[in-house]
Amino acid sequence: MAIDILMPPLSQTMDSLVLVEWSKKIGEPVVRGETLFVVETDKAMLEVESPGAGTLRETLAAPGAEVKIGAKIGVIAEPGDEAVGATSAAQISRRDGQPLPPERQHRVFASPRARRLAEAEGIALSSLNASGPQGMIVERDVRAALERQRAQPKITPVARRVAEAAGLDVTALTPSEPGALITREDVEKAIQQQPLAEPVLPSRQQAGSRIALSPVRKTIARRLQASHQTTAPVTLNREVDATELTALRERLLADLQPGDPRPTYTDLLISIVARCLRRHPRFNAHFDGDTIELRDEVNMGLAMDTERGLFVPVIRDAQRKGLLDLARARTQLAQRVADGAITPDEMSDGTFTLTNLGALGVDSFTPIVNPPQVAILGVGRIRPVPAVYQNQVSIRQVMFLSLTFDHRAVDGAPAARLLNDIAQMIEKPHRMWL
Amino acid sequence: MPKMSIAEALREAIREEMRRDPRVFCLGEDIGVEGGFGGAFTVTLGLSQEFGHERILDTPISEAAIAGLAIGSAIAGMRPIADVQYGDFLFCMMDQLANQAAKLRYMSGGTLTIPMVMRAPIGATARGAQHAQSLEAFFTHVPGLKVVAPATAYDAKGLLKAAVRDDNPVLIFEHKLLYGSKGARTEKGAVSPIGEVPEEDYIVPIGEGIIRRPGKDVTIVANLLMLYRALGAAETLAQRGIEAEVIDPRTLVPLDKQLILESVQKTGRLVIVEEDNLTNGWGAEVAALMADEAFAWLDAPIKRVAAPDVPPPFAPVLEREYVPSEQRVVDAVCSLF
Numbered sequence: 001m002a003i004d005i006l007m008p009p010l011s012q013t014m015d016s017l018v019l020v021e022w023s024k025k026i027g028e029p030v031v032r033g034e035t036l037f038v039v040e041t042d043k044a045m046l047e048v049e050s051p052g053a054g055t056l057r058e059t060l061a062a063p064g065a066e067v068k069i070g071a072k073i074g075v076i077a078e079p080g081d082e083a084v085g086a087t088s089a090a091q092i093s094r095r096d097g098q099p100l101p102p103e104r105q106h107r108v109f110a111s112p113r114a115r116r117l118a119e120a121e122g123i124a125l126s127s128l129n130a131s132g133p134q135g136m137i138v139e140r141d142v143r144a145a146l147e148r149q150r151a152q153p154k155i156t157p158v159a160r161r162v163a164e165a166a167g168l169d170v171t172a173l174t175p176s177e178p179g180a181l182i183t184r185e186d187v188e189k190a191i192q193q194q195p196l197a198e199p200v201l202p203s204r205q206q207a208g209s210r211i212a213l214s215p216v217r218k219t220i221a222r223r224l225q226a227s228h229q230t231t232a233p234v235t236l237n238r239e240v241d242a243t244e245l246t247a248l249r250e251r252l253l254a255d256l257q258p259g260d261p262r263p264t265y266t267d268l269l270i271s272i273v274a275r276c277l278r279r280h281p282r283f284n285a286h287f288d289g290d291t292i293e294l295r296d297e298v299n300m301g302l303a304m305d306t307e308r309g310l311f312v313p314v315i316r317d318a319q320r321k322g323l324l325d326l327a328r329a330r331t332q333l334a335q336r337v338a339d340g341a342i343t344p345d346e347m348s349d350g351t352f353t354l355t356n357l358g359a360l361g362v363d364s365f366t367p368i369v370n371p372p373q374v375a376i377l378g379v380g381r382i383r384p385v386p387a388v389y390q391n392q393v394s395i396r397q398v399m400f401l402s403l404t405f406d407h408r409a410v411d412g413a414p415a416a417r418l419l420n421d422i423a424q425m426i427e428k429p430h431r432m433w434l
Numbered sequence: 435m436p437k438m439s440i441a442e443a444l445r446e447a448i449r450e451e452m453r454r455d456p457r458v459f460c461l462g463e464d465i466g467v468e469g470g471f472g473g474a475f476t477v478t479l480g481l482s483q484e485f486g487h488e489r490i491l492d493t494p495i496s497e498a499a500i501a502g503l504a505i506g507s508a509i510a511g512m513r514p515i516a517d518v519q520y521g522d523f524l525f526c527m528m529d530q531l532a533n534q535a536a537k538l539r540y541m542s543g544g545t546l547t548i549p550m551v552m553r554a555p556i557g558a559t560a561r562g563a564q565h566a567q568s569l570e571a572f573f574t575h576v577p578g579l580k581v582v583a584p585a586t587a588y589d590a591k592g593l594l595k596a597a598v599r600d601d602n603p604v605l606i607f608e609h610k611l612l613y614g615s616k617g618a619r620t621e622k623g624a625v626s627p628i629g630e631v632p633e634e635d636y637i638v639p640i641g642e643g644i645i646r647r648p649g650k651d652v653t654i655v656a657n658l659l660m661l662y663r664a665l666g667a668a669e670t671l672a673q674r675g676i677e678a679e680v681i682d683p684r685t686l687v688p689l690d691k692q693l694i695l696e697s698v699q700k701t702g703r704l705v706i707v708e709e710d711n712l713t714n715g716w717g718a719e720v721a722a723l724m725a726d727e728a729f730a731w732l733d734a735p736i737k738r739v740a741a742p743d744v745p746p747p748f749a750p751v752l753e754r755e756y757v758p759s760e761q762r763v764v765d766a767v768c769s770l771f
Contacts, residue, residue, distance in 0.1 A: 095667045113702045113733035133770055139702055314728060 003052040005074035007067045010048075010344060011041040016068045018227070020045060020215060024056045027129040027144055030076060038215045041291055041344045045215030054078040055148075057129065110137035117142045120259050123149075139248050155182040168194070230289075232407040235378075236415055237365040240423045241389070242382050243397040248429045252323070261327035266302070266356050269379060270326050272296040272425045274318040275432060278300045280418040284351045286372040287409040301350030301370060302330060312370060313339045314350040333410035340396045358382060364400040374409045377422070399426075435630040437526040439614025443587035443631045444477045444553075444659050447594040447768055450635060451487055454515060458598055459489040461500060462517025466490035474519040474557055475608075476615045479628030501552070505535045505603075508550040513596050513598055516620060519555035521566045521607060524572075535603040536578030547601040551594070556748040557609040557709060558757050559621055564752075565745035570657070571716045573605050574687050575679075580604040580640055581687040583622050585612060585661045587629040589684055590728055592638030595689030600640060644688030645697070649677035650679040652767050653697040656707035657683055660739075660758060664707050667763035676767060691723060703770045707763055712740040734770035739763050 007017055020038040024030050036050040057077040061067050096308070108125045114137045118125050125137055128145055132138030155163070155170060160181050163170050166187070173190055175182045215223065227233075232319050245268060252263060277284040286293040300318040304311045313333040315326060336342045353370045358381035369380035380400035387396040401422060405415045425431050438446065452458045463656055464470045465478040468485055473481025480489035493500050497518060505513040518524055525530065540544045558566040573581050580602055584590040590608070597604035609725070613619075614626035646661060647668050658665035661682045668678040679697050683690055698704050706717035721736045739758045747753050 111702070111733040112730045116730045136734075 002057065003054065003078065004072050005036065005051060005076060007049055007069050007071050007360060010039060010046055012345060014041060016066045017041055017101060018228050019061045019063055019065050019067055020075060021063045021075060022059055025058055029055050035083050044280045044344050045219045046052055046344065046349060047215065050076065052078065056279065059429055108134060108137065111139065114142050121146055145361060150334040157186045166191045185422065199342055214308065224368060227368050231371060232371045233369055233404050234407045235402050235404040236362055236419050238401050238419050238423055239400050240401055241396050242399045242426050245426050245429050246382060246397045261325055263327045264325050265382065266354065267327045270300050270315065270318055270354060271323055273354060273377060274300060274424055274434065276418060276421045276425060278319055279414045279421060281412050281420050282400060282414060283375045283405065285374050285407060287374050288372055292409055295351045298412045299349055299351045302352035303353060303355035304334060306337055307364045311347065312350065312353060313337055313342055313346050314348065355381065358399065364402055367402060367404045369404055369406050375403060375405040435632055437628050438587045439617050439626055439628055440587050440590040440608065441476050441613040444594055445479065445481065445593040446479065446631065447591040451595055452489060453597045456512045457511065459491060459514065460517060461491040461493050461503060462513045463493055463495055463519050465490050467516050471619055473517050475610065475613045482621065485567065490719065497523045498528035498530060501530035504550045505530055505548060508548045509546055514551050515551045515598060518552060518554045521569045522554040522564050522567050524569060525643050534575045536576045540578060546600055548603045549601045550603050551597045552605045554605060554607050555610050556607050557611055558753050559610045560750050560753060562748040563745035568606050571710050571714060572687050574716050575717065579687065582640060583607045583634040583657045585658050585682055586627050587631050589638050591631050593630065593640065596640050597600040609745050611659050615627055623738060625659060640685050641688040641690060642685065643681055643683040643693040643699060644680050647678065647680040649679035650768060651677045652703040652705060653679050653681060653694065653701045654705045654707060654763065655681045655683060655694055658709065660707040660709055663758060663760050665761055666760040667767065670764050671767055676771065678767060694720065694724065695728055698728040699731040702731055704767060705737045705739060705763065707758055707764050709738045709741055709757055710711055711743045712738060713743050715740050737766045737770065739766045
């Protein structure tokens with residue numbers, strides 16, 4: 001049975017998604033759960049897993065094509081399909097994914113050499129992938145089919161598990177005698193015979209290296225460039241005395257119940273900023289260049305650093321959530337980002353963004369607005385400094401806040417007032433309840 | 435073993451054949467005049483000092499006369515080596531070559547033989563449309579003529595000696611950029627394949643091609659200057675994992691069909707590179723032959739890389755576009771995979 005590959009419903013706001021690339025070539029084997037293709041939503045590049053195991057037999061959409069959700073974009077042939085010959089000539093597609101011209105669709109196009117070989121080997125041409133020029137079946141397609149038929153000695157499930165655990169290529173294993181099953185003993189023997197990996201020495205000629213951008217990196221690049229090119233960013237910096245806030249947090253931590261999440265400064269700041277934003281609605285908004293859409297709820301985007309790059313998941317209705325709820329929501333989102341399980345919906349519809357580089361020792365920086373949002377708050381580290389407090393020099397816990405706003409949508413003075421409100425609340429946290 | 439350019443190797447062949455056989459003589463425009471170049475490309479330079487002006491015969495500027503004299507003397511038992519300054523001028527002697535030289539042996543029932551050699555420089559070398567054509571194909575179409583195109587110094591000597599000893603009219607096409615001519619006749623952009631050439635007597639049999647580079651993925655057939663473009667392309671292709679087999683046919687009539695056939699049977703792909711205009715070039719004949727006899731072995735369409743169907747341009751930039759480049763060969767090969 002062939003498995004249809006459909007464009008998955010990965011966006012709630014878009015009818016169609018862009019196919020970025022196929023991660024497998026036609027004729028390549030694929031297992032369930034392996035990345036099969038990459039799509040781009042309005043939020044992110046997403047790797048889509050294969051719906052089943054087999055061989056990618058054909059692709060009906062080319063990279064770059066915009067495809068309706070639910071539309072068929074390819075077919076996976078399951079093991080055994082090739083020999084059955086279920087493919088019609090119409091399903092033979094070009095390497096570039098473009099559909100064949102109509103005159104090619106009602107007959108099999110194969111090179112004379114491929115025909116000769118297929119005939120000699122008793123292989124049905126109609127069952128083959130066409131990888132040659134102009135969508136033609138060529139010799140290598142016949143040979144690949146022969147290879148698949150002949151190779152693949154059977155392997156016991158336990159032997160497969162042992163091999164995979166040891167990182168052995170299952171297809172490279174041979175049974176103890178031709179035609180026999182590959183057993184656990186065969187695998188263990190192969191493991192023992194494995195040569196020790198030689199250390200890879202850096203090549204003298206090649207200083208440095210070139211890295212192709214991952215889909216995530218590409219999305220980051222595209223969105224930040226768009227932000228940089230379309231917004232008129234201005235950053236306000238302000239030093240804030242956070243001594244009271246640190247003291248408050250100490251008291252909070254002391255009173256936590258077992259099982260409660262530990263609130264971080266980020267959580268405290270989300271709570272403070274969400275409250276302040278309600279008094280400065282123009283900063284809790286979406287701006288499209290013509291209209292400012294003020295939002296009642298505060299959907300707080302949180303910049304998170306991962307090995308795969310920057311992710312900005314969103315805590316919804318942050319203005320309604322208590323501190324522990326915020327901490328819990330943030331912890332869960334962080335875990336999902338780390339696991340690579342975060343979905344586009346969990347990263348969509350933020351109304352304001354908080355980015356905290358304090359943990360990395362940064363004092364002050366210029367955050368970049370995440371359109372269509374209007375502003376973003378950057379938070380620096382909290383550190384003890386000698387400061388004038390109540391006309392005395394004493395040691396105070398001080399931090400910097402950096403508020404970047406899109407000057408197209410709002411002006412500097414209102415932004416300064418928002419920043420001032422936030423600073424006041426950090427310096428005197430009891431104001432939260434005033 | 436001494437190393438020679440093609441011009442030197444041809445001179446050596448002429449010298450040896452003239453010493454060996456008193457019936458052999460050269461004729462052509464300015465091939466032996468004192469203080470001259472020794473023909474347009476130095477091939478006969480200095481030979482008149484050894485053999486005198488009777489055997490290194492300077493003719494008036496009349497290609498028809500050169501051809502007529504060569505054919506007539508061949509009928510009479512001499513073995514002339516005629517020099518046409520530029521192959522393009524062969525058209526002036528077309529009746530002599532196509533109607534007389536090519537047909538007299540046939541028409542006389544074998545009573546007459548025409549053991550003549552016609553040496554013709556060809557190839558686009560910034561001299562304009564009337565001094566730049568690659569004319570091999572015209573003569574491959576005339577039964578009774580043999581057509582030879584040496585691309586190395588070794589072959590130049592061996593093929594010219596074989597041509598002199600052949601009892602049929604043989605046209606030798608020599609590429610201006612391959613001569614390796616020196617001094618005032620140095621060619622800009624020349625390839626000059628200097629190669630080892632044995633001092634002793636040897637011939638390269640007319641009708642035998644040679645594999646210049648073995649490969650398994652695609653067969654490239656190319657002659658003269660295009661052979662070097664093909665070899666360069668093969669180098670590039672090797673870096674991309676495509677092993678090209680490059681065949682130098684050396685002789686176009688008779689063609690070493692078997693060599694090309696066996697190669698195509700092995701590789702399944704064929705690209706033919708010629709400097710001539712595309713339509714009805716000798717490459718078209720090779721393609722047709724292989725489509726006929728190697729059909730079941732072909733894994734891709736046969737491709738020809740040739741000059742477009744326009745006269746060779748004078749302007750150097752246009753000429754560079756006109757003459758098939760290495761890149762065009764690479765592209766043609768890659769389109770087959």
